[in-house]
Amino acid sequence: MDDLFLQHKELIENPTARVPICLVLDRSGSMSGEPIAELNKGVQLFIQSIRRDDIAAAAAEIAIVSFGDEAPRKELDFGSIERQKVPYLTASGLTPMGAAVNMALDMLELRKKMYQQTGVDYYQPWMVLMTDGAPTDDITQAAERSTQLALARKLTVFPIGIGPHADLSALKQFSPRRDPARLKGLNFSLFFEWLSKSVSAVSQSTPGERIPLPKTGGWDEL
Amino acid sequence: MISEWKAVSAHVMGRSHMKKQLPCQDHTFHITQNDVTAIVLADGAGSCPRSHEGAEIATTHCAYLLTHSFTDMIEKGDRELAQMILSEIKNQFPIDENEKDPVESMKQFASTLLFVAVRDDTYLAGHLGDGLIAYQEGEECKILSYPQNHEFINTTFFTTSLDALEHFQFYRGSVQQIHGFMLMSDGSAESLYSRKDQSLATAVNKMMGWLEKYPTDVVQEALMQNLKSMLREKTMDDCSLAMMKKLRTNEEIV
Numbered sequence: 294m295d296d297l298f299l300q301h302k303e304l305i306e307n308p309t310a311r312v313p314i315c316l317v318l319d320r321s322g323s324m325s326g327e328p329i330a331e332l333n334k335g336v337q338l339f340i341q342s343i344r345r346d347d348i349a350a351a352a353a354e355i356a357i358v359s360f361g362d363e364a365p366r367k368e369l370d371f372g373s374i375e376r377q378k379v380p381y382l383t384a385s386g387l388t389p390m391g392a393a394v395n396m397a398l399d400m401l402e403l404r405k406k407m408y409q410q411t412g413v414d415y416y417q418p419w420m421v422l423m424t425d426g427a428p429t430d431d432i433t434q435a436a437e438r439s440t441q442l443a444l445a446r447k448l449t450v451f452p453i454g455i456g457p458h459a460d461l462s463a464l465k466q467f468s469p470r471r472d473p474a475r476l477k478g479l480n481f482s483l484f485f486e487w488l489s490k491s492v493s494a495v496s497q498s499t500p501g502e503r504i505p506l507p508k509t510g511g512w513d514e515l
Numbered sequence: 516m517i518s519e520w521k522a523v524s525a526h527v528m529g530r531s532h533m534k535k536q537l538p539c540q541d542h543t544f545h546i547t548q549n550d551v552t553a554i555v556l557a558d559g560a561g562s563c564p565r566s567h568e569g570a571e572i573a574t575t576h577c578a579y580l581l582t583h584s585f586t587d588m589i590e591k592g593d594r595e596l597a598q599m600i601l602s603e604i605k606n607q608f609p610i611d612e613n614e615k616d617p618v619e620s621m622k623q624f625a626s627t628l629l630f631v632a633v634r635d636d637t638y639l640a641g642h643l644g645d646g647l648i649a650y651q652e653g654e655e656c657k658i659l660s661y662p663q664n665h666e667f668i669n670t671t672f673f674t675t676s677l678d679a680l681e682h683f684q685f686y687r688g689s690v691q692q693i694h695g696f697m698l699m700s701d702g703s704a705e706s707l708y709s710r711k712d713q714s715l716a717t718a719v720n721k722m723m724g725w726l727e728k729y730p731t732d733v734v735q736e737a738l739m740q741n742l743k744s745m746l747r748e749k750t751m752d753d754c755s756l757a758m759m760k761k762l763r764t765n766e767e768i769v
Binding site: 308 | 709
């Protein structure tokens with residue numbers, strides 16, 4: 294009757310389904326000083342929180358695109374979170390938000406293709422867009438791409454304004470399904486803690502499940 | 516030629532539902548009646564609070580239909596057959612006639628649906644949603660129907676989906692060369708199906724062999740124990756399996 298027990302070697306090891314997340318972060322001149330320092334701290338905390346959660350760490354794949362100076366910059370490409378080195382962002386220059394979102398969407402598309410080619414299942418990608426100002430480039434095309442994907446439920450957008458001068462109406466153009474939220478003060482740490490919990494919730498979801506995201510814990514303004 | 520078939524099925528609550536103290540949303544059913552042997556499996560939709568009831572209704576009523584109307588069903592076209600099965604299931608959902616939004620209420624009972632039924636030397640199989648149907652030909656286990664997900668892992672088709680008729684897949688044929696069938700939910704497929712190679716684990720063949728070697732009650736218990744101790748450990752999801760095996764034909768008996 295020993296053969297009535299299955300052995301591990303007789304089973305398949307499938308790769309964990311992934312949640313690709315692209316952080317699109319403002320590092321324009323106006324973010325100088327405390328805002329960029331707090332943002333950097335928040336990003337560090339986000340990565341650490343994910344690493345501490347076994348399920349989220351196996352599922353989450355994070356990339357970072359920053360926008361400042363004249364053009365967006367790929368700060369961190371998708372990869373295993375255990376091996377990723379978190380970049381330190383420095384503030385300067387303009388706010389090329391449209392080009393940054395285009396870069397982020399291109400990176401997400403490429404990542405999805407890689408998953409498809411290697412037989413890795415994946416959840417709906419996330420794009421977190423954070424700015425303290427208004428775009429200095431044309432956002433029309435990027436907003437249109439983002440909107441189409443969000444409406445087709447192929448992308449979840451989290452638009453976040455930082456401080457009183459963040460242009461929430463510009464952020465809204467990228468996110469037809471979720472209204473922009475304004476960060477309360479410089480509560481980046483609370484926001485990223487909430488984001489890591491949300492990633493954890495999604496990475497444990499099953500077909501047909503509506504995923505209730507955790508309460509914000511006070512990072513947003515009412 | 517008349518075949519004799521043995522069937523077993525089992526479902527266990529996954530680690531996620533244990534943690535959240537929610538019911539098991541997978542349900543399985545097997546039956547032999549009116550010369551038809553049928554195995555049926557349904558996986559309730561994650562966030563629908565009554566999908567465990569929906570899964571149970573789907574399995575039992577689909578099995579009832581198969582054992583009572585096999586001849587009629589085998590001759591129907593795919594769309595007509597899908598309509599027949601889905602109507603039978605949806606008519607059983609306990610929805611108040613005065614419900615303000617019956618379509619929305621119906622969604623609470625959403626589940627996937629997989630089945631195989633055999634009578635004489637003919638089989639009929641159906642598949643809506645994720646999970647997988649395997650069959651055994653000679654000593655080899657092969658895939659009859661692959662998981663149907665949308666682009667993303669946490670999306671699939673359910674009995675209550677608006678496009679369910681379009682996505683309900685059917686298979687018909689002879690069992691002369693086929694010795695067994697297995698249904699698995701997506702939770703079990705996590706351990707038994709390689710998404711990269713689209714191939715089956717060797718465990719599938721091994722489990723099919725149990726029905727040949729041991730009495731049904733022993734296999735039933737073994738299935739339950741292995742779902743609990745092995746398959747459930749590799750996923751957060753509920754796990755379920757149903758399988759049937761051809762023992763011998765009347766020619767062999769003679």
